[in-house]
Amino acid sequence: MRPALRTRWQMLPRTARTLVLAAVGALLLFAALVMLRDPLGRWLWPDPRYDALRQRAEQALRAGRLSAVDGSGARELFEAALALQPDQMEARDGLDRVAQAALARADARLQAGDLPGAQAALQLARELQAPKPRVDALQAKLDARQTRDDLDALYARARQAQMQGRLDDDAQAALPLYQQMLQRAPRSQRALEGREDALQDLLRPAPEALARGDLAQAADLIRRAERFDPGFPALPALHAGLARAVEQRLRQARARLARHQPEAAARLCDGLRPVLPAPLPEPCGQALGxxxxxxxxxxxGAGRTAQARHLLELAAAAGVPEDRLQALRQRLHPGPIVAPASSAPLTAHARAHLHRLLQQAERAQARGHWLTPPGESAWDRLRAARALAPQDPDVLAAADAMRDAARNCQSAGLRDNNLARARACLDVWRLLAPNDPGLLPAQRRLAERWLAVGDERLRGGDVAGAREALQRAREVDASVPGIAALAQRLQRVQQDLH
Known part of the structure; x- marks a missing residue:
């Protein structure tokens, strides 16, 4: 306080100073009461609704009704009371007690085997911010119990399927169910033993199939077993037996060819198609064709037309290119050539092998493996399927789809300037539809693109690159305009270099 003001204050009579201080104090008290009227009011005169809600919440808690969707549970009632008077500790304490009760209920339900009830109670405790260590410990116990129960259920279903003879028919068969168990518990002894028993059951017919010469069934059983355990102890011996049987079949086919019995050799080789990847080894390849x-x-030539037609179809199935068959077809089929008659119905094993070949062809095509690697390319897989069932609707549809895909792939390769891919797709297109009117323009465009690449490389001084591009153009279309001019320019440059 400044000296002048202090002097004037001291000059006032004591009574006046007392009255001034009392007035200031009253004003401050009034301001405080105005500012704190709501908290003080709730403290001095609690809302009757708060007490009613809290009492109902206590009753619900004692009755074990911890939470209810209609709002009558202890949690909902305590929360409603807390919303009315947030500073009242009784409601907060009530929610803490609900959380503790939820933890106790989760533990009790878990011990009783009521896993859904335990999970619901544990979720309530988590939402009410119960102590995290206790929540996590109970959750771990619950997860372990759930896993154990799930494994028990899977094992029971697997055993039942195995007793019914359903070993690998679908996802509910024994071996897929054992596989699910091992994915969740890789060291489960009962799952390992169950899988071993089921694989023994699956492979039991394989030795007999080998003994009677049914190589397709034996190979199919081996492949099915390897899907679930490639290291199964019985597989090496079966593989060895199958390899011996295949070699014996090849020797027999070779002997039939040596005795000029190609039809008998073809029957022997046909039995190997479901067993070996295409192309088949000799003598079931070019020698047989x-x-x-x-x-x-x-x-x-001897006038045995029907037999000649039959052998011609066997040659086509053996992989002889169509251009080598065309002349003889014209002799045997004067006028328009009709499609060959459908072959005998496929066995179940051959049908399964056919579908696998088509799936492999589709996957190889998706990876861009049109012509390579040999034996595993899309074309080789489709060719093997066509040899197995040339008139099968699925095979014909797959061939049409691959032809269209190859045509689109060739166009995309040109658009993206990926000439190697465009060439591979063009070759597949040509193999599938040699008379397609779109082939000539497509190969002309590809050859022109290679010439442009050669010209660019030659201008840049890359003689080797230009020479390679020229060779690629010749391979695609040797008559493309401009090929002679590029060859002459390349020759002059090479002479100048020397």
Missing amino acids: DALLHAAKSDA
Whole structure:
């Protein structure tokens, strides 16, 4: 206080100073009462609704009704009371007690085997911010119990399927169910033992199939077993037995060809198609095709038209290119060539192998493996399927789909300037539809693109690159305009370099 004001204050009579101080104090008290009227009011005169809600909440808690969707649970009632008077500790304490009761209920339900009830109670405790260590410990116990119960259920279903003889038919068969168990518990002894028993049951017919020469069934059983355990102890011996049987079959086919019995050799080789990847090893490849084509020509010359036609179809199934068959087809089928008659119905094993080949062809095509690697490309897989069932609707549809995809792939390769891919797709397109009118323009465009690449590389001084591009253009279309001019320019540059 400044000296002048202090002097004037001291000059006032004591009574006046007392009255001034009392007035200031009254004003401050009034201001405080105005500012704190709501908290003080709730403290001095609690809302009757608060007490009613809290009492109902206590009753619900004692009755074990911890939470209810209609709002009559202890949690909802305590929360409603707390919303009315947030500074009242009784409601907060009530919610803490609800959380503790939820933890106790979760533990009790878990001990009783009521896993859904335990999970619901634990979720309530978590939402009410119960102590995290206790919540996590109970959750771990609950998860372990749930896993154990799930494994028990899977094992029971797997055992039942195994006793019914359903080993690998679908996802509910024994082996897939054991596989699910092992994915969740890799060291489960009962799952390992169950899988071993089921694999033994699955492979039990394999030795007998090998003994009677049913290589397709034996190979199919081996493949099915390897899906679930490639290291199963019985597989090496079965693989060895299958390899011996295949080699014996190849020797028999070779002997039939040596005795000029190509039809008998073809029957032997047909039995190997579901067993070995395409193309089949010799003598079931070119040697068989050549022998069948030669025999067909001989029969055609001798007037045995029906036999010649039969051998011609066997040659086509053996992989003889269509251009080698075309002339003889014209002799045997004067006028328009009709599609060959459908072959005999496929066995179940052959049908399964056919579907696998088509799936493999589709996957190889999706990866861009049109012509390579040999034996595993989309074309090789489709060719094997066509050899197995040339008139099968699925095979015909797959061939049409691959032809369209190859045509689109060739266009995309040109658009993206990926000439190697465009060439591979063009080759597949040509194999599937050699008379397609769109082939000539497509190969002309590809050859022109290679010429442009060669010209660019030659201008840049890359003689080796230009020479390679010229060779690629010749391979695609040797008559493309401009190929001679580029060859002459390249020759002059090479002469100048020397």
